[in-house]
Amino acid sequence: MFSGLNIRIGFFLAVRQIKRASLWTTSLIIFVMVLTFLNLVVVSGILVGLIEGSINAWHTQYTSDVIISTLPDKKYIEGSPNLIALIKSLPEVEQISARYSEGATLEANYKTKKATEKPNLVGTQIVGINPEDENAVTFLASRIKEGSYLKSGDYDEVLLGKYLLAQYVPVDDPNFAALQKTTVGTKIRLTVGKVTREVTVKGIIDSKVDSLTRNVFMVDSQLRSMIGRSDGNVDQIIVKLTPGADPIALKETLLRSGVDRGARVQTYADAQPQFLKDIINTFNMLGTGFSSIGLIVASITIFIVVFINAYTRRKFIGILKGIGITGKAIEISYVFQSIFYALVGSTIGLLLVYLLLVPLFLAHPIDFPFSDGILVAPVGQTIFRVFLLVFATVIAGYLPAWMIVRRNTLDSILGRN
Amino acid sequence: MIKTKNLIKTFQTGGIETKVLRGIDFEAKSGEFIAIMGRSGAGKSTFLYQMSLLDEPTEGDIMIDGKDSAAMTAEEKTGFRLEKFGYVFQDYALLPELTALENVLLPLLMQGRSRQSASELAATALASVGLGDHLHQLPGELSGGEQQRVAIARAVAHSPRILFADEPTANLDRQASARIMEIFTDLHRKGQTIIMITHEDEYAKFAERVIQIDEGRIVSVQLNQ
Secondary structure (H helix, E strand, C coil), X not given: CCCHHXXXXXXXXXXXXXXXXXXXXXXHHHHHHHHHHHHHHHHHHHHHXXXXXXXHHHHHHHHCCEEEECCCCCCCCCCHHHHHHHHHHCCCEEEEEEEEEEEEEEEECCCCCCCCCCCEEEEEEEEEXXXXXXXXXXXXXXXXXXXXXXXXXXXXXXXXXXXXXXHHCCCCCXXXXXXXXXXXXXXXXXXXXXXXXXXXXXXXXXXXXXXHHCEEEEEHHHHHHHXXXXXXCCCEEEEEECCCCCHHHHHHHHHHCCHHHCCEEEECCCCCCHHHHHHHHHHHHHHHHHHHHHHHHHHHHHHHHHHHHHHHCHHHHHHHHHCCCCHHHHHHHHHHHHHHHHHHHHHHHHHHHHHHHHHHHHHCCEEEXXXXXXXXXXXXXXXXXXXXXXXXXXXXXXXXXXXXXCCCHHHHHHCCC | CEEEEEEEEEEEECCEEEEEEEEEEEEECCCCEEEEECCCCCCHHHHHHHHCCCCCCCEEEEEECCEEHHHCCHHHHHHHHHHHEEEECCCCCCCCCCCHHHHHHHHHHHCCCCHHHHHHHHHHHHHHCCCCXXXXXXXXXXXXXXXXXXXXXXXXXXXXXXXXXXXXCCCCCHHHHHHHHHHHHHHHHCCCEEEEECCCHHHHCCCCEEEEEEXXXXXXXXXXX
């Protein structure tokens, strides 16, 4: 059946048919294959990329590689100073940032408010940070949209997430609380527990991470004085590892040291919000669905191309059979042609994806509400898709050739239907 | 060498049965040059297709070198056509994307010959029909007569037992036709068995035996000197 001789003749015929085919026809088929490849890789790549962008944002801007947080039934991480010392002593740790976190209320426009008006209040979370440490881990300074970043000595100054401000809230809903007429330099009232202070807005944070855009940030020493905590216990510790270090390994090291008795230890993957995990699952399913449809479309495209090609050449197929060329050799020649089209299409597609589209999406991400969408095309997966495409193409190229080849030889030669 | 017995071929078209061959008994001996003549629709091409294993008869036997074609599988028939037969069709039947050399080379490669040996054999066959200078031209770049000579080279390059030719001069001018008949005569002189269909008395005269077919039957056999 698929003997060496049949393969040799099939290859001989395929090479000559491709070499001497019309340039336009060949270009058109290859163009269709490129589009099919892009459909396979790019559509699902963008879907995954939207989530990947969001995961990256959570990872780099909020949780870093490992996040240690307060247990649900505790007010803070007990024994924080010892824990921080332990973490800092580990060789794979590059930098840490300790955070304080408390519920807070912000009020704006209290000086101009009339007695009959409702106060302009917003409930939020206030995060106390060491500005230098935080920036070293999460590059928070780079997220400042307006105004400037905090300095260690800043007194009664805060950074506001942009969605605390009415002008940035994307929905016009009176039930969605936001501060009116507030911008950089505006004085607002900050209440934490029973302590109220008047603070100045120093900067506004822009991000796709909710925990940045809906929270308030101030210097840790200021917040400590408001909440009256002087024991060094913090609410969160985020850890940035040296390049190549494994967050899971660090988590396991900390768990072995009994850290979990006083705190919750999570890698950035563990700490992803549930909605992201749900979207990942949904998008993965959608991506698989789109890829499957893309593969079916590719197979049908190749089937039609090869069928038309073989049907219009049925006289020559009849002649080949007439002079003693086996049907298998003829079928193999069409399989080789299909493989050629799939490989050339995939190669051009690969070049487009890795030399143009991936860098393009990295430079200009898709502005999605919860992420900066990029194109995710892991090499392993892409190569797998190339193989999948070639495999589907082989089947789709073989079937129509087989259908035409099995026709009566004389009917083919004489052009009888 | 080749023998048919009570060969019948019937076609069904829209429920109507048409008997094209009505029981032909025929025998060709090795080295013979036979011309088959008859008016259009007489059944001569159908007869050639049955003999040359391009089609299957409805009834009757075809024996080739003592082997019954009815007992052959499709693959065996393909192998038989490759090894033992050569074909020259009215419309040349060359593969347009293959050069003259490649057209002749292809069946030789299919026979399992090496590329070099097949190329040498194909080039010799083309030279023998006067196309030694046209090896690398595509069929579309050759005249009708030249294309038919490529087809003859392809048909005889592997030294087949029988050369079947279906009106090989039908699409050619007088000069080209004469050249084709010259080649056939030369092949016959070298011992090639040829069974040729023709309309032209002028070309039938080159054959040793002329068989007239009418309404699916052999109606006369004439021996030429």
